[in-house]
Amino acid sequence: MIDRRQLLKLGAFAGASALVPAERLAGVFRGQPSVAPEVPKFAVPLTVPPELRPRRLPERLDYYDVTMKEATAEILPGLKTPVWTYNGSFPGPTIRARAGRPVVVRQRNLLPEEAAVHLHGGNVPSGSDGMPGDEIPRNGSRYYFYPNAQPAATLWYHDHIHHQEAVRTYRGLAGLYLISDKAEDALGLPHGPYDVPLVIQDRFFNADGSFRLPGPGEFAGDVTLVNGRPHPVLEVERRPYRFRLLNASSFDGLLALSLSNGDAVQVIAGDGGLLPAPVPVRSVPLAPAERVEVVIDFSRYPIGTQIVLRNSLTIFGTAPEVMRFDVTRPASSGYHPLPAKLVPVRRLKESSARVRREFTLNLDPVTGKMVINGKEFDPERVDIEPRLGDTEIWTIVNAEKPALPIPHVFHTHLVRFQILDRNGQPPEPIEAGWKDSVNIEAGGWVRIIMKFGDFPGRYLYHCHLLGHADLGMMGQMNVRRRRHAKGRLS
DSSP, rough: OOOHHHHHHHHHHGGGGGGOOOOHHTTTTTTSSSOOOOOOOSSSOOOOOOOOOOEETTTTTEEEEEEEEEEEEEESOOOOOEEEEEEEOOOBBBBEEEETTOOOEEEEEOOOSOOOEEEOOOOGGGSSSSTTTTTBBOOOEEEEEEEOOOOOOOEEEOOOOOTTTHHHHTTTEEEEEEEEHHHHHHTTTTGGGEEEEEEEEEEEOOOTSSEOOTTOOOOSSSEEETTEEEEEEEEEEEEEEEEEEEEEOOOOOOEEEETTTOOOOOEEEEETEEEEEEEESOEEETTTEEEEEEEEEEEEEEOOEEEEEEEOOTSSOOOOEEEEEEHHHHSOOOOOOOOSSOOOOOOOOOGGGGEEEEEEEEEEEOOOOOOTTTBOTTTOOOBBBBBTEEEEEEEEOOOOOOSSSSEEEEEESOOEEEEEEEBBBBOGGGGSSSSEEEOOOOTEEEEEEEEEOOEEOOOOOOSSSHHHHHHTOEEEEEOOOOOOHHHOOO
C-alpha cells in the first residue's frame, strides 16, 4: 500500500485536477473563494435517490424518459450547489429492471455540451454503450436499449465523454441501475425499505457551496457524500438490512470500509451479482467503480446503539467518517435469516481459453499521458478483436514504479470476468464472483478470464480512475462474429 512519503512524491507530479486536460476545465469550475465551509458530521439524514417509474409497453419492455440538465442541489445545509443531473436529481434517479425484460431509455440532452451515457456493467449492444462517436449533441436525444440478459446485480450509469469523464461525473452525472431476478427473489433477502443503496462520492467545496476540483497534491475530496448527503445518519430498526455500496468517486477515492465497533458484515454480492455464499469480513475494499453488497444485522444491537461506517484508507484525502447508523426502534415486521448459500457461480475453465493477452498500464513520464501497452487512446484505432463465443485470459499489469506508486482500476465494457489470481495468489472470497472492475496496486498484476457471448461491435476497456482514462488509459476492442468453415457468420 502506498505510504505518505510516496504520496508526497506523487503529489509533486500532479494532483487529480492535473490529470484532466486544462482546456476542458475552462468555464466549468471558475475561481471561487478558497475557504471551504465547515461540514459537521452526522448532522443530516440519509436520503435515497428517487426511483423512476417506467411506462410499460405491450412489447414487454419498459420505457423511460430521462433529461440531462443543469440544476442546483442543497448538498451542504443552507447552501446551493450547481450540479449537472439526470432529471434534476443528484445523484441521478434509480432505475429498477428485471432480468429478461428489456428497457429503453430516451436520454435528452439539455446540458450546454454534448453527452454520452454508459451503463456500467451492462451487457448491451455497442450502439447503446456510450462509445466515442455516439455522443448526444446539445438539445438532441438518443435511445438506449438495455436487454437485461444478465443476472441480478447492482449496476450504475454515468457520463462517458472522453477527456471529460472525471469532471462530468464530479458535477453529478451518475445514477444506479438495479437488476433483479427469480433466483434473488427466492433468497428472502432484505427488500423494500430494508434494501438501501449507498452511492459513496467525495467532493471539495468552495465557501459558496459550489464544487471545487482537487488541486496539486489532492487526490480525493475531503467531504464524503452518501446519496448526495454529507456524512449522513440513517435510523434503522433492529433487523437485517441490505446495503448496495457503490464507490462513485470521480478521481482517486479508494475506500476500505468497516464498522466502528469492529463487527463483521456479510458480503453477499460484487460487481456482477450474487456470490455463492455470504462472506463475513471486517473490512470491505472498494475502489472507484466497484460495487459490493453487504448485509448488516442490527438485531444484534440494543436501541440507542450508534455505529459509524468508517473508511480506513484515508491516504488519498478522503475522510475517515462515512456515515452513521442509529438503532432507534424494534423491527416492525418479520424477516428471513440470511441463507447459508446464495447462487451458484459457474467458474470458467482456464483450459477453455482460446486467446491470452497481456495489458501493461503505466504513466508515460515523458509525455505525461496514461497508456496501455505504450499507447494512449485513439478512437480511430482498434486495439484487439475478440470473437463471439471465445473465452480469453487477460493478464493486467500495473507497471508503475515504487517511486511513483499509482494504482489503477481496470474496467471492461460489455463482458464480465472472473479473477483467476492476483499476484500469483487466489482471489479473496469476496472476489469469487463476477466482476467488471478490479483494483491493481503499483507493481501488481491480476489474471482474469471472460467469455464473449452476446454482442458484436466496438467496446472499450480502461482504467476507472477517471482522470487516468481522460489522459489516455483506454483501449478499444472490436468484437467480431465467428466465421464457420464455409464462411457463414454466426
